[in-house]
Amino acid sequence: MENAIEVSGVTFAYGEKTILDNISLTIGQGEFVAIIGPNGSGKSTLINIMVGILKPNSGSVRIAWNNIGYLPQRSFAFNQAFPADVKEVVSMGLYAKVGLFRRLKKSDWEKVYDTLKLVDMLDYKDELIGHLSGGQQQRVFIAKALVSDPQILFLDEPTVGVDAKSQQALLDLLEKLNKERGITVVMVTHDVWAITDKVSRIICMGNGHIYPECSLDNMDTRMLSELYGYPVKLESHVHRS
Amino acid sequence: MEIFTYDFMIRAFVAGAIISIISPLIGNFLVLRRLSQIGDTLSHLALAGVAGSTLIGIDPTIGTVVFVLASSLGIERLRRAYARYSEISMAVATFGGMALAAILFSLSQGSAINIMGFLFGSLVSVTLNDIIIISALGIIVVALIFLLFKELLFITFDEDAAAISGIPINAINTMFTAMVAVTIALSMRIVGALLVSALMVIPAATALRIAKNFKQTVAYSVMFSVVSVFSGIFLSYYLDLSPGGTIIAISIIIMLAVNIIKRR
Ligand SMILES: Nc1ncnc2c1ncn2[C@@H]1O[C@H](COP(=O)(O)OP(=O)(O)OP(=O)(O)O)[C@@H](O)[C@H]1O
Ligand SMILES: [Mg+2]
Numbered sequence: 001m002e003n004a005i006e007v008s009g010v011t012f013a014y015g016e017k018t019i020l021d022n023i024s025l026t027i028g029q030g031e032f033v034a035i036i037g038p039n040g041s042g043k044s045t046l047i048n049i050m051v052g053i054l055k056p057n058s059g060s061v062r063i064a065w066n067n068i069g070y071l072p073q074r075s076f077a078f079n080q081a082f083p084a085d086v087k088e089v090v091s092m093g094l095y096a097k098v099g100l101f102r103r104l105k106k107s108d109w110e111k112v113y114d115t116l117k118l119v120d121m122l123d124y125k126d127e128l129i130g131h132l133s134g135g136q137q138q139r140v141f142i143a144k145a146l147v148s149d150p151q152i153l154f155l156d157e158p159t160v161g162v163d164a165k166s167q168q169a170l171l172d173l174l175e176k177l178n179k180e181r182g183i184t185v186v187m188v189t190h191d192v193w194a195i196t197d198k199v200s201r202i203i204c205m206g207n208g209h210i211y212p213e214c215s216l217d218n219m220d221t222r223m224l225s226e227l228y229g230y231p232v233k234l235e236s237h238v239h240r241s
Numbered sequence: 242m243e244i245f246t247y248d249f250m251i252r253a254f255v256a257g258a259i260i261s262i263i264s265p266l267i268g269n270f271l272v273l274r275r276l277s278q279i280g281d282t283l284s285h286l287a288l289a290g291v292a293g294s295t296l297i298g299i300d301p302t303i304g305t306v307v308f309v310l311a312s313s314l315g316i317e318r319l320r321r322a323y324a325r326y327s328e329i330s331m332a333v334a335t336f337g338g339m340a341l342a343a344i345l346f347s348l349s350q351g352s353a354i355n356i357m358g359f360l361f362g363s364l365v366s367v368t369l370n371d372i373i374i375i376s377a378l379g380i381i382v383v384a385l386i387f388l389l390f391k392e393l394l395f396i397t398f399d400e401d402a403a404a405i406s407g408i409p410i411n412a413i414n415t416m417f418t419a420m421v422a423v424t425i426a427l428s429m430r431i432v433g434a435l436l437v438s439a440l441m442v443i444p445a446a447t448a449l450r451i452a453k454n455f456k457q458t459v460a461y462s463v464m465f466s467v468v469s470v471f472s473g474i475f476l477s478y479y480l481d482l483s484p485g486g487t488i489i490a491i492s493i494i495i496m497l498a499v500n501i502i503k504r505r
Binding site: 081088089 | 395
C-alpha cells in the first residue's frame with residue numbers, strides 16, 4: 001500500500017521555541033489515525049504543517065493527493081456576524097474543485113444538501129451561520145470539510161462543543177467514511193476513550209516528540225499518565241459504546 | 242423633464258449608474274474583511290492623483306486611476322509587511338496622500354482647478370471622455386466580481402481555509418486591491434474624494450442588517466446604493482446641493498430607516 005502521508009524529519013520553531021523536533025511518521029492509505037497529547041504539545045502545529053498552512057524549518061511532508069478536507073481547531077472562531085447561510089458555507093468546500101470563473105451547478109448544490117443531511121443539518125440550510133449554536137456550527141464545518149469528497153480528512157478536535165449524541169454520530173460517520181470509501185482520516189482529539197475502538201492507530205505527542213511506545217495495545221493508565229504528566233484514571237467511560 | 246435636456250445631467254446619470262453599482266459591490270467585501278479603511282486611504286491618494294495630473298497636464302481621470310492603482314499595490318505590500326497592524330500602513334498612506342495632494346495643489350495654484358468638486362463631487366465636470374473611461378473600467382470591475390464571486394466570498398469568509406483548498410489567494414487579493422483602486426478613482430468624479438468610501442461602506446452596512454444570506458447582502462447593497470445615487474443626483478440638481486453630500490446623506494437616512502424598521 002502506498003502511503004497517504006509521509007512526514008520526514010520535520011522541525012518547526014516559533015522564534016527560539018522549538019515546537020516540533022525532528023518528527024517523522026507515515027500514515028498509510030485508508031488508515032484512521034488519532035493524534036493525542038496534552039495542550040501545547042504541537043498537535044495542531046503538526047496538522048497545520050501537514051496541510052501546508054505552516055512551512056517546516058527543515059524536513060518535508062509528502063501527501064499522496066491534493067484533494068484534502070481540513071477542519072481547523074476552533075473553526076467557529078470566525079466573524080459571527082458574517083452574512084452567509086449554512087448552504088453557502090458548505091458550498092465553499094466545493095469552490096476549488098469547481099474551478100475559477102465557474103459557477104456551481106445543480107449537481108453541486110445537491111452534493112451540498114446530501115452532505116448537510118449526512119451531518120444531520122439539512123433543516124438549517126437557509127439559516128445564517130452565526131445564528132446556530134457552537135456545536136451546530138461545528139457540524140456545518142465538518143460538512144464543509146467533507147463536501148468535496150476528500151481522500152484525506154484532517155480534523156482538529158472535531159467533537160469539541162458537540163453534544164454526546166452528535167459526537168457519537170460523528171465518530172460513526174467518520175468510521176463509515178473510512179471503512180466504506182477508504183478515506184484516510186487524521187484526527188486530533190482529547191477524548192481518548194471515545195475513539196479507541198474506532199481508530200486503527202494512535203499517535204501520542206508530547207514535548208515536540210512522538211512517543212514511540214504509545215500504541216492502541218498498551219494504552220493504559222501508566223502510559224497516559226506519563227504522556228499527560230499527571231495520573232490519568234482509566235475508569236468511567238472505558239468500553240462505553 | 243427639464244433635467245434630461247442637459248447633456249451634462251445625462252452624463253452625470255450614466256456615470257452615477259455605473260458608480261452606484263460598482264461601489265457597493267466592492268464595498269461588501271471591504272466591510273466584511275474589516276478593510277473599509279483602505280477606501281479612505283485610497284481616496285486621499287486619489288486626491289493627490291488629481292492634483293498631480295492637473296499639474297503635469299494629463300487627463301485627471303486616467304491620471305488618478307493610474308496613480309491610485311500604483312499606490313494600492315504599494316499599500317498591499319506594506320500591509321503584508323505589517324500583517325497584524327495593517328492600520329499602521331493605512332494611516333501612513335492616508336497622511337502621505339493628503340500631504341502630497343496639499344503640496345501638488347499649492348504647486349498648481351493659478352490653474353483653474355475645482356478643488357471643491359474633487360473633494361465633494363460635481364455634476365457638471367463629467368466629460369464625455371470620463372464617461373467612456375468610467376463605462377469601460379466599470380464593466381471590467383463588474384465582470385471580474387461576477388467571475389471571481391465565489392472565490393472572493395471564500396477569501397472574505399476565511400482566508401486561510403481558502404488558501405488550503407487551493408484558491409490562488411495572492412493573485413485574487415492583488416486583483417481585488419486593483420479593483421478597489423479603480424472604483425475609487427472612478428467614483429470620485431460624482432461623489433467626491435472625501436465621500437467615495439462612504440458609498441462603499443454605508444449601503445453594504447445597511448444590507449447586512451436585513452440580508453438572510455450573502456447573495457441577498459450583495460443585492461440589497463446595490464439596491465440601496467442605486468436609490469441613493471439617483472435620488473441624490475436629482476435632489477442636488479434641483480436644490481443646488483453638493484451631489485456627494487446629498488447622495489451620502491440619503492444613504493444614511495436609508496440606513497437609519499432600515500435600522501428603525503428592523504428593531505420593531
Ligand atoms: N502563533 C504562535 N506563536 C508562538 N507560539 C505559538 C503560536 N502558536 C502556537 N504556539 C505554541 O506552539 C505550541 C504548540 O501549539 P499547538 O497549537 O500545536 O498545540 P496543541 O497540541 O494543538 O494544543 P491544544 O491541545 O491546546 O490544541 C504551544 O506551546 C504554543 O504556545
Ligand atoms: Mg490544538
